[in-house]
Amino acid sequence: MTKQRVIAMKLYELTNILASCRIEGNPETDIQSLEMDSRKVMEGALFFCIRGFTVDGHEFAKQAKSKGAVAFVTEKKLDVEGVQIIVNDSKRAMALMSACFYDYPSSKMQMIGVTGTNGKTTVTHFIQHLLKAAGKNAGMIGTMYTEMNGIKTDTLNTTPESFVLQSLLHEMTNHRVDSVTMEVSSHALQMGRVHGTDFDIGVYTNLSQDHLDYHKTMDQYAYAKSLLFSRMGNAGNNDVQKRAVINIDDDYAEVMIGACAVPVLTYGIHNACDFRAMDVVIKPGGVFFSVESAEGSFPVTLTMTGLFSVYNALAAFAAGYAAGLSCEFIAETLSDLPQVSGRFETVPSEPAPFQVIVDYAHTPESLRNVLETAKAANSSRLTVVFGCGGDRDKDKRPLMGAIAESLADKVFITSDNPRSEVPEMIIEDILKGMQKENHQVITDRKEAIYRAVCEAEEKELILIAGKGHESYQIIGDQTYDFNDRLVAIEAIKERYQ
Structure with missing residues (x-):
């Protein structure tokens, strides 16, 4: 975990580096920490009001004040006590002031x-x-x-x-x-x-x-x-x-x-x-x-x-x-490079007579690359298990579906991190790029991996793509423990126990 600087800086030392700003209040105010999340504000903090995709930090200035914020970097005048530094771009100001605060x-x-x-x-x-x-x-x-x-x-x-x-x-x-x-x-x-x-x-x-x-x-x-x-x-x-x-x-x-x-x-x-x-x-x-x-x-x-x-x-x-x-x-x-977790990583599969590989490929080009590499490494049967992330680029979904069906012998279409989207709707987008009949739709990712392992034949290679090193799956606003590698190992053990 990172720690905040323990030696205070004067506010004017931070504002002096900005090309332009308007200060309303005492520039001699001591600043002891920096924060943009009102829930994490500590006494003596400089709070940055940042406009995000879903929330606006300006709306949490009063909460930050109640937690101990003494100054605010903002893009508009706030109805809150404390020194206000009014800027055109609070994100840029935060980056520059943070570098100064921590002495570059x-x-x-x-x-x-x-x-x-x-x-x-x-x-x-x-x-x-x-x-x-x-x-x-x-x-x-x-x-x-x-x-x-x-x-x-x-x-x-x-x-x-x-x-x-x-x-x-x-x-x-x-x-x-x-x-x-x-x-x-x-x-x-x-x-x-x-x-x-x-x-x-x-x-x-x-x-x-x-x-x-x-x-x-x-x-x-x-x-x-x-x-x-x-x-x-x-x-x-x-x-x-x-x-x-x-x-x-x-x-x-x-x-x-x-x-x-x-x-x-x-x-x-x-x-x-x-x-x-x-x-x-x-x-x-x-x-x-x-x-x-x-x-x-x-x-x-x-x-x-x-x-x-x-x-x-x-x-x-x-x-x-x-x-x-x-x-x-x-x-x-x-010649002595380490294996990077979740990057074309071989999963222990003994005593299974087939191979399982986990890879982070989650773009059309990366999926094509790993499938071509897997195909070159295994002249027998190639199966891929993959999905596409929710709340992300939708245009790539049918492209990935087309690539998967063209390079793999069998395709299991499943969920990745659906986030706020309905998993079945994401899968529908993937299917728009597919014309062959060499695929199965199994929305539950664990079930899809188990099915791929259960149906695998001798010398087959199963590629589980999309999540790589990740140890979680995001469904709705909840994060669950999930690891492709561990699920594959469990499936192999269950089949051959």
């Missing part, structure tokens, strides 16, 4: 941000592995957890809210963390959560359809991703050579490169670039290739399979080089 912790560590539709979590883990192997005290912030000094803490968002992020980074500096690798989501970039965070290296993996419920178009989605690179030249130590690392094979590579405010390193397979994978050999048990660069040619062996693994390793290779590691060291260390 990102400037004290090597910061590596990874953005893209697919591969963020895996690439983040790979880079952290390289840095740790090089003797760095490397922290990590991402979808699965936050890690510092080997201690892992669950996270609510891929990229935390700005004041939580700055608090985390401050805590990392206190624990002598010298480098941080973090996932940077398009939502976080668009909503300004990383304003005030000084990235030394920015990594771009790829862009494919997702989050269009929020970004509306692919061009707007690409623009949000590009903000990581356009902002890299805005702050920081001029003595540090910042770099952008871009997948040159991606359709939006030129958009990202065009946005870059720092020198660019490129990686890929099909196009000329700074770090290019050549002589790629993909086998069920691993991948072999050489990385061609200005530094020479470096053989790489991965213990994981799939073309996407090559791209993930290349991204980590280029980022490691940008971080100051030698190509020889990177190539050698990549």
Whole structure:
């Protein structure tokens, strides 16, 4: 858990960094903590009134006051006692003031941000592995957890809210963390959560359809991703050579490169670039290739399979080089990469004569990638169990249905995290993209996994897609314990007990 700063700051020290604001009240007021959730406010807090998707923080100012808030950052005049800092954008103000409050912790560590539709979590883990192997005290912030000094803490968002992020980074500096690798989501970039965070290296993996419920178009989605690179030249130590690392094979590579405010390193397979994978050999048990660069040619062996693994390793290779590691060291260390939970992860299936794999694939492109990889790894029968998340991009649902039926021999359509949507309606959207008769609809995810295991034949491969590492399922406004991996193990035990 993060801890609030114990030394108070004067309010004017925080407002001085804002380009414009109007202060109504005493600027000498002591600020002892920052908060945007009125339920968590402590005595002496600065409360940020943030307009969200479902609630407006301005409506909770009085509750925050009753809990001890002494000042408020707001976009309009409030009917509440206390100092008011009136700004045009309270989210941006929160990010900048949070960085100041925690004494700009990102400037004290090597910061590596990874953005893209697919591969963020895996690439983040790979880079952290390289840095740790090089003797760095490397922290990590991402979808699965936050890690510092080997201690892992669950996270609510891929990229935390700005004041939580700055608090985390401050805590990392206190624990002598010298480098941080973090996932940077398009939502976080668009909503300004990383304003005030000084990235030394920015990594771009790829862009494919997702989050269009929020970004509306692919061009707007690409623009949000590009903000990581356009902002890299805005702050920081001029003595540090910042770099952008871009997948040159991606359709939006030129958009990202065009946005870059720092020198660019490129990686890929099909196009000329700074770090290019050549002589790629993909086998069920691993991948072999050489990385061609200005530094020479470096053989790489991965213990994981799939073309996407090559791209993930290349991204980590280029980022490691940008971080100051030698190509020889990177190539050698990549051969010992850890399995990332829920990313094409093999589930123990003995004594079953078939294989079960769990993967986080929840976009059309990622589902296609893992199905193609699974098909290449198993020449026999391929079954997929998947659904689509509720309250998320609806346009991708029929696309995923079409991809599943075209690549798998059998498809079980089920629930993912339906959230506030009716599960059967989500499934109907998926079915709109399907024409074959090779599917079954089983709304209950546990039952669908059990059925897939029960019907599996010798040498079959079952891919359970969509939730990966997640240990929960969100139905309505309730969160239940649920783990695809554990459910599959239970189903196998029940069949073969």
